[in-house]
Amino acid sequence: MTCIVGLYSALTALRASAASTDANTQASNYAAQEYMFLNLFTTSGSSIPSIVSFLAFLGPLGGVLLGFDAVNRERSHGTLNRLVSQPIYRDSVIAGKFLGAFTVVCITVFSIGFLICGAGIFSTGIVPGGEEIARIIAFLLLTCFYIGFWLALAIFFSVVCRHTATSALACIAIWIFLSFFMTMLAGALAGAVYPTSGANAMTNTLSNYKMTLTLDRLSPYYLFSEAISTILNPNVRAIGIVTQSQLSGAVVGYLSFGQSLLLVWPHLVCLVALTAICFGIGYVCFMRQEIRA
Amino acid sequence: MADETIISTKGLTKHYGEITAVDHLDLSIRAGEIFGLLGPNGAGKTTTTLMLLGLTEPTEGSAQIAGHDCTRDPISIKRITGYLPDSVGFYNDMTGRENLRFTARLNNLDSKSAEERIDAALERVGMTYAADRKAGTYSRGMRQRLGIADVLLKDPKIIIMDEPTIGLDPEGIHDLVKLIRELAVKDGRTVLISSHQLYQVQQICDRVGIFVKGRLIACGPIQELAHQLESEGNFLLELEAEPRDGRLEELLRSQEGVREVTRENEMLLIRSAVDMRGSVMELLANNGYSPLLLRQRSGDLDEIYRRYFEKAGDTHVGQTDPAAGKKRPFLHKKEES
Numbered sequence: 001m002t003c004i005v006g007l008y009s010a011l012t013a014l015r016a017s018a019a020s021t022d023a024n025t026q027a028s029n030y031a032a033q034e035y036m037f038l039n040l041f042t043t044s045g046s047s048i049p050s051i052v053s054f055l056a057f058l059g060p061l062g063g064v065l066l067g068f069d070a071v072n073r074e075r076s077h078g079t080l081n082r083l084v085s086q087p088i089y090r091d092s093v094i095a096g097k098f099l100g101a102f103t104v105v106c107i108t109v110f111s112i113g114f115l116i117c118g119a120g121i122f123s124t125g126i127v128p129g130g131e132e133i134a135r136i137i138a139f140l141l142l143t144c145f146y147i148g149f150w151l152a153l154a155i156f157f158s159v160v161c162r163h164t165a166t167s168a169l170a171c172i173a174i175w176i177f178l179s180f181f182m183t184m185l186a187g188a189l190a191g192a193v194y195p196t197s198g199a200n201a202m203t204n205t206l207s208n209y210k211m212t213l214t215l216d217r218l219s220p221y222y223l224f225s226e227a228i229s230t231i232l233n234p235n236v237r238a239i240g241i242v243t244q245s246q247l248s249g250a251v252v253g254y255l256s257f258g259q260s261l262l263l264v265w266p267h268l269v270c271l272v273a274l275t276a277i278c279f280g281i282g283y284v285c286f287m288r289q290e291i292r293a
Numbered sequence: 294m295a296d297e298t299i300i301s302t303k304g305l306t307k308h309y310g311e312i313t314a315v316d317h318l319d320l321s322i323r324a325g326e327i328f329g330l331l332g333p334n335g336a337g338k339t340t341t342t343l344m345l346l347g348l349t350e351p352t353e354g355s356a357q358i359a360g361h362d363c364t365r366d367p368i369s370i371k372r373i374t375g376y377l378p379d380s381v382g383f384y385n386d387m388t389g390r391e392n393l394r395f396t397a398r399l400n401n402l403d404s405k406s407a408e409e410r411i412d413a414a415l416e417r418v419g420m421t422y423a424a425d426r427k428a429g430t431y432s433r434g435m436r437q438r439l440g441i442a443d444v445l446l447k448d449p450k451i452i453i454m455d456e457p458t459i460g461l462d463p464e465g466i467h468d469l470v471k472l473i474r475e476l477a478v479k480d481g482r483t484v485l486i487s488s489h490q491l492y493q494v495q496q497i498c499d500r501v502g503i504f505v506k507g508r509l510i511a512c513g514p515i516q517e518l519a520h521q522l523e524s525e526g527n528f529l530l531e532l533e534a535e536p537r538d539g540r541l542e543e544l545l546r547s548q549e550g551v552r553e554v555t556r557e558n559e560m561l562l563i564r565s566a567v568d569m570r571g572s573v574m575e576l577l578a579n580n581g582y583s584p585l586l587l588r589q590r591s592g593d594l595d596e597i598y599r600r601y602f603e604k605a606g607d608t609h610v611g612q613t614d615p616a617a618g619k620k621r622p623f624l625h626k627k628e629e630s
Binding site: 077078079080081082083084085086087088089290291292 | 349368369375376380382396400443447
C-alpha cells in the first residue's frame with residue numbers, strides 16, 4: 001500500500017517537473033535532468049508525502065510488528081520451555097528470532113525499492129544511470145538498518161516484558177516520542193541553554209543551532225531522514241550549518257556518490273551501532289533469565 | 294536394572310534473594326528406576342528440576358546427569374533427557390505432527406528417521422487419530438500425550454516429568470501411569486516424576502523423596518519409609534464400631550499403649566506406640582461392641598507424608614487427594630509427640 005500511494009504521488013510530480021520549462025538557473029536544470037530518476041523517491045504530490053517519508057514513518061511500525069511478541073508469546077503459550085529443553089544453545093533462539101525477522105525486513109525493503117524502480121521505468125520511460133542505482137541501493141540499505149533498529153528494540157522489550165501488549169505499547173510510545181516530539185524537545189532545550197533572543201542573540205545562534213542538531217540526532221528518525229536526503233539528493237552538499245564564507249568560491253554542481261557517502265557514513269554507523277546495542281542488551285537479558293513454566 | 298547412579302546432586306542450593314528454594318540437596322537416582330519427588334507447592338521440586346536441566350543456575354553445589362555437569366554442559370544432557378513441563382505448550386496453528394517435526398529438526402534427526410519416530414511415538418501415546426488436527430484444538434489430556442510423544446522422539450535415557458497427572462481425568466491418569474511404568478520397565482529409561490498427587494505416585498514409583506521447604510527429609514522405597522515411621526512407634530488405627538456411644542473413646546484411652554484417640558466424623562483414630570489391632574479387637578469383644586471398620590493407616594503414603602511434614606516442623610498438613618476422602622487440614626495439632 002505504501003508502495004502504491006507513494007508511487008502515485010511521485011509519478012504525478014515527476015511528470016510535472018520533467019515537462020516544466022521554467023527559467024531556473026542552469027545548475028538546477030542540469031541537476032534536475034541528470035538525477036531525474038531519484039526524484040521518483042523524493043518528490044511529493046500535492047497532499048501525499050513522498051515514498052521516502054512513508055518508509056521513514058511506517059517502516060519502524062513494520063519492525064515493531066515483527067519483533068514485539070518474539071519471546072513473550074513463546075512464554076505465554078508455554079512453548080518456550082519446550083524449546084529450551086531441546087539440545088540447542090539458548091542464544092540460537094534469540095539470534096534466530098532477530099536474524100529471521102531482519103531477513104524478512106531486508107527482503108521487503110529491497111522488493112519495495114525495486115518495485116518502485118520498475119514501475120517508474122515502466123511508466124515514465126526514464127532509465128536510471130549507474131550512480132543513481134548505487135544511490136538507491138545505499139538508500140535501501142540504510143532503510144534496512146533503520147528498521148532493524150526498531151526490530152532490535154522490539155525484541156528487547158519482548159524479552160523484558162511479560163505481556164505482549166506491554167512490549168507493543170512501549171515500542172510504539174518510544175516511536176511516537178522519537179518521531180514527533182524529539183525535534184520539539186531539541187529545539188526547546190537548545191533555546192533554553194542558548195537563547196536566541198536577548199542580549200547574546202548573535203553569538204548564541206551558532207551554538208543554538210549546533211545543540212539543536214546534536215539533540216535531534218539522538219533520534220534515529222532524524223538520523224535516517226538526514227542520511228537519506230543526502231544520499232537521494234545530490235544537490236545536498238553539506239549537512240548542518242554552512243556559513244557564507246565557507247560557501248564563497250564553491251563550484252556549482254552536484255556531489256559525487258563517494259562524497260555523499262562520506263557525508264553520511266556517521267549516520268550509518270550510528271544506526272548500526274544502535275541496532276547492535278539494543279540487540280546486545282536484549283540478548284544478555286534473555287540469556288540470564290530463568291525459564292519457568 | 295543397572296545399579297549405577299545416573300543422576301546425582303551434591304549440596305545443590307538455590308537462593309532467590311533471601312528465600313532458600315533448595316537447601317543443600319544430595320540426591321542420587323539409579324538408572325532404570327522411577328523416582329518420585331514429593332512435596333507440597335513451594336517445596337522446591339520445580340526449581341530442582343530446572344537446575345538439573347540447566348535452565349536455572351544453582352547458587353551452590355553441583356548436579357550431574359550421566360557424567361555431564363548440568364550447568365556447564367547442558368546440551369549433552371538435553372540430548373539424552375526429555376522434559377515434560379507441567380503446562381506443556383504447542384504452536385497452536387500447526388498440527389500435532391508438524392509440532393513433532395519441528396522438535397525432530399531441532400534434535401538433528403534427518404527427515405526419514407524423524408517420520409518413523411514420529412509415527413512410532415504417536416502410536417505409543419495413542420494420538421495417531423488426532424495428529425493432523427491443529428494443536429490449538431486439543432484437550433488437556435491430548436496435549437499431555439502429545440508432550441510425551443514429543444519427549445519420546447529423541448529416545449531419551451532419562452525422562453523428567455513435572456506434575457504429569459494434573460488436570461487429567463481418572464482414565465487418563467490410569468493410561469498415563471501405565472505408560473510411565475512401561476517406559477521404565479520395558480524400555481529401561483529412568484523416570485523422575487515431581488508431583489504432589491500421592492496416590493498416583495504411590496502406584497508407580499520405586500523410590501520417593503519427600504521435599505519440604507527445599508530440603509529432602511526422607512528418601513527411599515515407600516515400604517521402607519512406612520517401616521521407619523512404625524519403628525519410631527507411630528501407629529494409626531481407624532476404627533468404627535457399633536453401637537456408637539461416647540464410652541468407647543474413654544475405654545480406648547485407658548488402654549495401655551494408646552497415646553491419643555480422636556474422632557473424625559464417624560471414625561475414631563487411635564494413635565499408639567505399638568500395633569494395637571489385637572488388643573483393640575479384644576476390647577471390643579469384651580465390651581459388646583461389634584467392629585464395622587478396622588484399618589491400619591500408617592502404611593499409607595498420605596500418612597507418611599503428613600508425618601514427615603510434622604517432623605519437619607510444618608504446621609500445615611500436606612496436600613490431600615480428593616479420592617482419599619474427607620480429611621480436613623489442620624487435623625493433627627502440634628501437641629503430638
